[in-house]
Amino acid sequence: MTMTLAHIAVTPTSPVLLAGLVTLCVVEVGLLAWALVDLYRRPSSQVSGGHKVPWLILCVLLQIVGPVIYLVAGRERPATTRAGRLHADVPVPRPVGRPDAAAAADRLFAASAGGADPGASVSPSPSGAAIELRDVRKAFKGAVALDGLTLSVPCGSVYGFLGPNGAGKTTTLRILAGLARADAGTVRVLGRDVGDGADVRSLVGYLPDVPAFYRWMTAPEYLRFAGSLFGLSGEGLEDRVATALTLAGLSTTRTRIGGFSRGMKQRLGVAQALIHGPRLLLLDEPTSALDPIGRRDVLDMVASLRGRTTVFFSTHILADVERVCDTVAILDRGRVVTESGIDALRRSRGGISRLSIEVDDPGRLREALAGAPWVRSTQAGEGGTLLVTCDDVDAAQRELPALVGRLGLALRRFAVDELDLEDVFVDLLDGDHP
């Protein structure tokens, strides 16, 4: 072909050939310009393969053919446009309500107990821990991510892994999922060394903080693919896919994943992690960057798993931990600052409680409380309310009403305000951070 064009090119005065050549050049330059401008303006996320440079090389070096291939196959429609159409044309799919979610979770986990599940016969470690981390260390180019992390997650718990950004939560979860390796220390999942590979991973479901799916697949296709990697097939797989879609509220969605909203992806992420009824579910900040409704949906799904599997749930959102977790570890700079049940954690802060009492003369009561041994501080609240911080809530509940009686005051309201997790979190980490 090169030879042919070269020979034609020596006869520029031939009108037919000249016209043909000019047309060819116009087409060639036009296509190239169109492709290059489109490539320049288009974000990488909307280019097939996700990278512009190979397409640029293809367009420039393979003239006419390269631009045509790029224009036909290299461009993807913007996800937002698809999502926007989805939201405009059909109701936004929502997950099922909590009772139905619980029923769906029941079906997923009941099926896994039948023996098809590769992890059905596996027991947790002798200590009863689903996760055991001992003195785990990990550094990235000199920056310490985990600094002697030691942790034990009881089987069957919904375990909150709490910490500020950069504390080492994601690194821990990636090590547990087998995607990264610890520099030192012991990492055991359900009684097995995490380095055992596929055997361990067959027992675990994992949702990363930003789940990335194959954009060309639909939700059922992705779940089928995920299930097949766990050795599921046939009717059993189809049942599980249908159940997981119900759980995620994606049963009626036919859109490709590339057009999903963030919330839909997050729910699909939970569904794919549950497809095989895992013994351990690792969730890395599953509610971050979700709107309040999406966050509630995901938390409802997690809550529906209580008692069915062990959930290890990392987050920096305290309210999420309070809502769904029964045990919590607080991580800071790669080390566990504290680990206990949520109620115990609140109590452990020196037994400190806050009382609010409303009387007709709060000033007199405040004076009278000055010498009480169980009082740490008093503070005037709004509308005649006195806020009392105390070391011994039992003594306070016994003696405070009696004191009000002795002073002849009218008691209008008396309540014990529990410290919330945020108070505990700030109390634990305050002062450690510059």
Added chain:
Amino acid sequence: MTGLAPFLHKEMRETLRTWRLWVLPGFLLFSAVSSPVVMYLTPTLLDRLGAAQQGFSITLPEPTALQSYIEYLGNLNELTLFALVIAYGGIVGGEVRSGTAGLTLSKPLARAAFVIGKWLSQALVVVVGAALATLICALLTRLLFDAGPAARLAPAVSLWVAYALMLLAVLVLLSVELRAPAAASGAGVGTYAALLVLAQFDVTSRVTPAGLPAAGLAVVQGESAHWVGPLIATVVVGAACLVVAVLRFRRREI
């Protein structure tokens, strides 16, 4: 290799449903159709050119089926291999960077199965694409010329397929080592260019994969071809690249 079958199935479906289907098979098809047609039209075009221009005449020998096959193999060796290098630079690294590999490899899919599955699926595309393209080229050539040495085309293209699969294995290794697909493609182009240079020397063309494309051209022309050495070297280099890619990918953090 745990999970190879479902992963391979996914890869094949991805090929059929995304841009991958268009690139390599597109080039193969383009080569298959354009080679005989261009060879057929060239003398006619030049004749008309001469008639239109007094005192200007280029006479080419009558094109033959053999020339059509040589043109086809030439296009495979240049255009199509170049497209392969560009298209598959991110074959592994692209998935790692996008995050899809992380979610997939958190499941019981062996790292080896991931790498081998990637190579195998695209190897299948190369083999099937080359077979279909060669069939089309042979049919078109027969239609426009005569059957020619069609029996020699199959072994010649087989040598090209072996060379392409080796190049694919090199790209898999580069894609494991270099996270950026563009960097892997660039290194792939460098490898391709280095092989072209090696092919210029008699010694290296006999004992390295570099001699295989020329051997294919010799085979189709019925000349004595030194293809055994280059073929063995191609298989060894391809297998070594895959083994190293698997070993390196096993140790890599996703």
